[in-house]
Amino acid sequence: MKLTFLGTGTSQGVPVIGCRCEVCRSADERDRRLRTSAMVEVAGRTFVIDAGPDFRQQMLRAGVERVDAILLTHEHKDHTAGIDDVRAFNFVDYPTIRTMHIYANEPTATTLLKDFDYAFAENRYRGVPVIELHTISEHEPFSVCGVEIMPIVGEHSDRFRSVGYRIGGMAYLTDFSGIKPAEEQKLYGVEYLVVNALRWMPHDSHFSVDEALQLIHRVRPRYAYLTHMSHHIGLMAEVQSQLPKGVMFAYDGLTVDIDD
Secondary structure, three states, rough: OEEEEEEOOOOOEOOOOOOOOOOOOOOOOOEEEEEEEEEEEEEEEEEOOOOOHHHHHHHHHHHOOOOOEEOOOOOOOOHHOOOHHHHHHHHOOOOOOOOOEEOOHHHHHHHHHHHHHHHHHOOOOOOOEEEEEEHHHHHHHHEEEEEEEEEEEEOOOOEEEEEEEEOEEEOOOOOOOOOOOOHHHHOOOOEEEEEOOOOOOOOOOOOHHHHHHHHHHHHHHOEEEEEEOHHHHHHHHHHHHHOOOEEEEEOOOOOOEEEO
């Protein structure tokens, strides 16, 4: 299995428009973050987790030629706004049309049906995305192209929840601010854990670095990677040393080879 971090930034990305802080002015490519997304290559298949407003740029930058399915974590635009761009994959081999399979929980599926209604209309006009939307149960594993995936539910805020995914020995969580014990138990035994860490200070709807480290300490993966980070994290050249052994700040373009 191969994990690629397509984007590791927050809803605003880094640099933030108009910001003059040292992180947003940094020349270090590790400090430049597109909206959070990841790609998992497993068993000859390619899955993308979340398709935000930078989806097109991420696909081009990573040289992606085929995506078998997209797994969405929740309905917010920094994770779904790029859905229209899946049509490039639909029609790249035209006249063969390749349907894009998208997996989401019920609130996220409902939002897609509203925001991209033209893609699901009975009489669709030519060139719109060709999507097969699969509404998943948040509490039951499901199979995509023969690969079993376990959803893991977290609290994003008192109004929203986010769904993480465990694929074999890797689990990917983003936009969590809390997790119940029964859901946390689904993480036990993972070798690689990805978890969001917005900033050092607490936040209402995202884990801070300390909260992410607490979860990592309880789960005890072999390696852990922090993602969905704001410019408040600081310069990568300076802050990595503040993390414990086996934990690192992810950055755009980082790839991790994972034993299946």
